[in-house]
Amino acid sequence: MKILLATQKPFAAAAVKGITDILEAAGHEVVKLEKYAEQQDLVAAVADAEALIIRSDKVTAEVLDAAPKLKIVVRAGAGYDNVDLEAATAHGVVVMNTPGQNSNAVAELALGLMIFMARTHFTPATGSELQGKRLGVQAYGNVGRLVGQKARALGMEISALDPFLTDEQIVAGGAAPVHSVEELYANSDYLSIHIPALPSTIKSIGYDLIMRMPKGATLVNTARKEVIDEEGLFRALSEREDLKYVTDVMPDNYDRLTKNFGYRVFATPKKMGAQTSEANVNAGLAAARQIVDFFATGNRKFQVNK
Numbered sequence: 001m002k003i004l005l006a007t008q009k010p011f012a013a014a015a016v017k018g019i020t021d022i023l024e025a026a027g028h029e030v031v032k033l034e035k036y037a038e039q040q041d042l043v044a045a046v047a048d049a050e051a052l053i054i055r056s057d058k059v060t061a062e063v064l065d066a067a068p069k070l071k072i073v074v075r076a077g078a079g080y081d082n083v084d085l086e087a088a089t090a091h092g093v094v095v096m097n098t099p100g101q102n103s104n105a106v107a108e109l110a111l112g113l114m115i116f117m118a119r120t121h122f123t124p125a126t127g128s129e130l131q132g133k134r135l136g137v138q139a140y141g142n143v144g145r146l147v148g149q150k151a152r153a154l155g156m157e158i159s160a161l162d163p164f165l166t167d168e169q170i171v172a173g174g175a176a177p178v179h180s181v182e183e184l185y186a187n188s189d190y191l192s193i194h195i196p197a198l199p200s201t202i203k204s205i206g207y208d209l210i211m212r213m214p215k216g217a218t219l220v221n222t223a224r225k226e227v228i229d230e231e232g233l234f235r236a237l238s239e240r241e242d243l244k245y246v247t248d249v250m251p252d253n254y255d256r257l258t259k260n261f262g263y264r265v266f267a268t269p270k271k272m273g274a275q276t277s278e279a280n281v282n283a284g285l286a287a288a289r290q291i292v293d294f295f296a297t298g299n300r301k302f303q304v305n306k
């Protein structure tokens, strides 16, 4: 089978080698499209692909229309909001993710961003410490749980909201369960977002919620920019000089935010949460193995468009 590895933000070399070795050992052919400039480059490259490995690359209806031989797309990572699932299903294409494989990298970055903000962007200005502060985790899945566990080791008090988990499961994960998003925001000095971008979550974090945060609070977003209502965020930051926002997913209005709020806002230049060689190897090799298994045995364990 012809497998296309299409990554606008390429994997580390070790991951690319590992992916290639696994696929070639199973008799597949690997074609690479890395750092491509235009979406049209992906549309052209899928013409004869039978399987596709991607990261945040956009698999739109146009891409799927241009890929008549495509049988499977594996998003090497957790969030699959970049894949048009309906179009994939209509084309009979199986879509999978590789849950948990890059979670540790994202969790470490979330903690790093908190320290960066607490220590005033690593300037000599007087900062503050995470120890003793309250961390609220919005969604206690693979990443959220790791953030909670690591933050606990730093002496933070952890609470978490997750409608898919029981109180017992949240307690077992080291956090105090919270049952409403309002309560979570109201009691968190740091609020770490780990919800996916879905129609129900898009723009769900806005003015009202952010204004509930306690004095001096920091909102941390390593999830998706779409879950923030950016106008609401802007208004809250305008009215509350004590609030801060730090993110790994660049807001659309970042220039306006930094111009108005300076050091109270920070975004990484390019989403880097999962950009460690370990995460690249974990997610990339898992994607390659899932493809080998799918063609060999029909295994669809991680299919997300069921």
Ligand code: 3PG
Binding pocket: 009, 055, 056, 057, 076, 077, 078, 079, 080, 102, 223, 271, 272, 273, 274, 275
């Ligand atoms: C994910 O959903 O797995 C993360 O957002 C990482 O995305 P990336 O592979 O594009 O860095």
